[in-house]
Amino acid sequence: MQTRRSFLKFGAGAAAVGALSPLAVSANSSDVEWDEKHEIVIVGSGFAGLAAAVEAGKLGAKDIVIFEKLGVYGGNSTLNAGQACFANTDLQKQLGIEDSAELMVQDQLKSGRGYASEELLRHSAELGPYIYQLTKDCGCIYRDHIINTGGTSATRSHQVVERSGAGFIRPMLKTARSYGVKTKIRHKFEHLITAKDGTVLGIQVRRGYHFGHENSGELINVKAEKGVLIATGGFGANVSFRQALDPNLGNEVGCTNARGATGDGLIAMLAEGAMPVHLSFIQSGPWASPDEGGFGYGAGFSLYNFPHSIAIDRNTGQRFMNETADRKTRADLEVQRRDKDGNPNPALLIAPKHEAMKDPSMANVLKYNVAWEFDSVDAIAKHFDLPKKALKKQIDDWNLYVKSGEDPQFGKRMNMSTGIYLTAPFIVQRLWPKVHYCQGGIQINAKAEVIAAKTGQSIPGLYAAGEVSGGVHGVSRLGGCSTPECMAFGVTAARSMMKA
Amino acid sequence: MKTVNTLLALILGGCIAVSAQARDQRDYHEMVYDSGCKTCHDQGMKAFPSDDSCLQCHDMSELAEQTKREGHEARQNPHDSMHYGQEAPCMECHGEHTPKQAICMDCHNFDFPKFKQ
Numbered sequence: 001m002q003t004r005r006s007f008l009k010f011g012a013g014a015a016a017v018g019a020l021s022p023l024a025v026s027a028n029s030s031d032v033e034w035d036e037k038h039e040i041v042i043v044g045s046g047f048a049g050l051a052a053a054v055e056a057g058k059l060g061a062k063d064i065v066i067f068e069k070l071g072v073y074g075g076n077s078t079l080n081a082g083q084a085c086f087a088n089t090d091l092q093k094q095l096g097i098e099d100s101a102e103l104m105v106q107d108q109l110k111s112g113r114g115y116a117s118e119e120l121l122r123h124s125a126e127l128g129p130y131i132y133q134l135t136k137d138c139g140c141i142y143r144d145h146i147i148n149t150g151g152t153s154a155t156r157s158h159q160v161v162e163r164s165g166a167g168f169i170r171p172m173l174k175t176a177r178s179y180g181v182k183t184k185i186r187h188k189f190e191h192l193i194t195a196k197d198g199t200v201l202g203i204q205v206r207r208g209y210h211f212g213h214e215n216s217g218e219l220i221n222v223k224a225e226k227g228v229l230i231a232t233g234g235f236g237a238n239v240s241f242r243q244a245l246d247p248n249l250g251n252e253v254g255c256t257n258a259r260g261a262t263g264d265g266l267i268a269m270l271a272e273g274a275m276p277v278h279l280s281f282i283q284s285g286p287w288a289s290p291d292e293g294g295f296g297y298g299a300g301f302s303l304y305n306f307p308h309s310i311a312i313d314r315n316t317g318q319r320f321m322n323e324t325a326d327r328k329t330r331a332d333l334e335v336q337r338r339d340k341d342g343n344p345n346p347a348l349l350i351a352p353k354h355e356a357m358k359d360p361s362m363a364n365v366l367k368y369n370v371a372w373e374f375d376s377v378d379a380i381a382k383h384f385d386l387p388k389k390a391l392k393k394q395i396d397d398w399n400l401y402v403k404s405g406e407d408p409q410f411g412k413r414m415n416m417s418t419g420i421y422l423t424a425p426f427i428v429q430r431l432w433p434k435v436h437y438c439q440g441g442i443q444i445n446a447k448a449e450v451i452a453a454k455t456g457q458s459i460p461g462l463y464a465a466g467e468v469s470g471g472v473h474g475v476s477r478l479g480g481c482s483t484p485e486c487m488a489f490g491v492t493a494a495r496s497m498m499k500a
Numbered sequence: 501m502k503t504v505n506t507l508l509a510l511i512l513g514g515c516i517a518v519s520a521q522a523r524d525q526r527d528y529h530e531m532v533y534d535s536g537c538k539t540c541h542d543q544g545m546k547a548f549p550s551d552d553s554c555l556q557c558h559d560m561s562e563l564a565e566q567t568k569r570e571g572h573e574a575r576q577n578p579h580d581s582m583h584y585g586q587e588a589p590c591m592e593c594h595g596e597h598t599p600k601q602a603i604c605m606d607c608h609n610f611d612f613p614k615f616k617q
Contacts, residue, residue, distance in 0.1 A: 071589045072592060079607060166582045217547075293608070368608065
């Protein structure tokens with residue numbers, strides 16, 4: 001935070017050591033030396049930032065800038081399976097899927113375990129069909145097939161053909177630029193610049209920043225005429241920050257996030273007095289593989305295969321969870337798979353090749369040693385040192401559940417795997433959760449305005465959207481539900497700023 | 501420690517005069533070293549070179565052509581990837597004085613056999 005008071009302090013301190021740079025801000029916020037001025041200032045080039053830029057462009061904004069800290073665009077939004085849950089789309093109707101915004105909200109409330117914001121979820125779900133169309137207008141191409149994700153009561157996860165967030169990010173970046181949006185890499189947001197009354201006037205940015213070199217580049221002051229949108233994502237890659245909030249999430253647990261997901265935007269808004277919400281609710285992805293870094297290919301493979309596959313504990317040779325339960329349920333159970341010394345002993349996802357081969361993810365995981373093919377149950381048991389008898393019985397039992405359409409063991413929704421028996425050859429991937437998403441963040445309202453902790457009122461000039469905001473999803477976010485929410489609140493922020 | 505710093509400052513400051521072998525360097529860039537540090541360090545010796553610096557000699561679309569991949573791997577072209585197109589700056593993956601690895605490797609077990617760490 002840089003209020004007048006801290007300007008004074010900073011100025012005096014820096015002057016005393018003779019290190020006052022020519023760009024340093026002056027003592028009075030009204031005569032801050034602005035290096036740049038823009039109508040709309042967006043920090044972060046992921047789903048939320050790009051959706052805001054596109055919407056603001058559509059609404060006629062003439063001078064929009066996006067600052068990206070890293071050397072590449074898209075942040076964490078380009079590193080995922082490219083899914084977005086929308087309810088009530090043309091594609092769902094074509095495929096005979098009955099769904100509604102209300103049903104989507106109810107599914108999310110359930111996974112939120114009483115902590116989710118019904119108002120914000122509804123706002124986002126109702127904007128779903130608009131966002132779906134906006135992305136198509138940007139040139140995003142969806143598959144004809146909609147996929148199932150954990151914890152949903154209707155099939156609604158629309159996926160771009162790239163099966164990666166890149167399938168959203170690249171076309172949206174292009175579209176934003178077509179509206180004249182200025183996009184800048186290596187520009188790290190340092191802090192907000194505020195007037196005495198707390199109104200956000202602009203931001204300080206480190207231009208020419210190289211990730212990991214905190215003093216690289218130079219500081220500039222950027223004025224925002226209509227508002228500042230913080231769309232900086234989560235803090236999953238900041239191990240000390242996340243471990244302070246959840247002691248279970250140290251280095252032993254990996255992370256799917258882009259390296260830049262260090263929580264800078266969140267921390268700067270906290271310093272400004274924004275209301276923190278649910279910071280300890282940090283979600284790990286139950287589909288991750290310990291045999292590659294980050295999000296990788298394993299996630300795509302397990303996402304496709306969970307409905308008709310089983311996850312096996314290596315000590316018992318048996319299932320230990322509903323493979324399509326919500327993410328928290330699964331990740332919590334997966335991380336409990338340990339050897340007798342308490343060391344991680346990742347579970348095995350066993351998928352039938354005859355079904356797995358229908359998705360291109362199989363070729364990827366086999367090629368890059370993230371999963372392996374086995375001809376028989378014996379071969380799996382031998383390779384991974386599993387109790388063979390127990391595993392055989394488990395597979396036989398599972399196939400009976402497929403036949404009867406009921407899973408008495410864990411209550412899995414079996415209509416996703418009708419007729420898909422688990423037979424050899426098998427494809428096996430190891431499962432170990434990775435920190436994936438921060439449900440917590442700073443509080444926003446349905447106008448994407450940031451709420452001040454002290455007053456419960458919105459902070460003038462300050463907007464937030466996407467993972468940096470908190471309280472939307474509660475305890476656990478459903479798969480494919482961040483992408484549409486990031487974009488919905490990005491769009492909302494743009495609309496609010498254009499009205500401001 | 502102080503001595504080391506002073507020494508480093510001397511080397512950095514007098515880079516052109518001092519043999520560049522004092523720093524890690526790429527043999528195939530010998531000609532560039534002969535022309536002096538500022539050939540690449542276009543933003544002063546204390547700053548990283550600009551992202552345009554390497555592009556004085558290298559051309560991104562030519563590089564994309566050189567590292568073109570076929571079929572299944574087509575979008576794994578590090579100079580024209582699915583995630584970043586032709587926009588990933590050189591220094592995201594390549595280091596002149598320090599070993600680096602391709603940014604792709606943060607998440608993928610790709611094989612880039614010609615990549616020089």
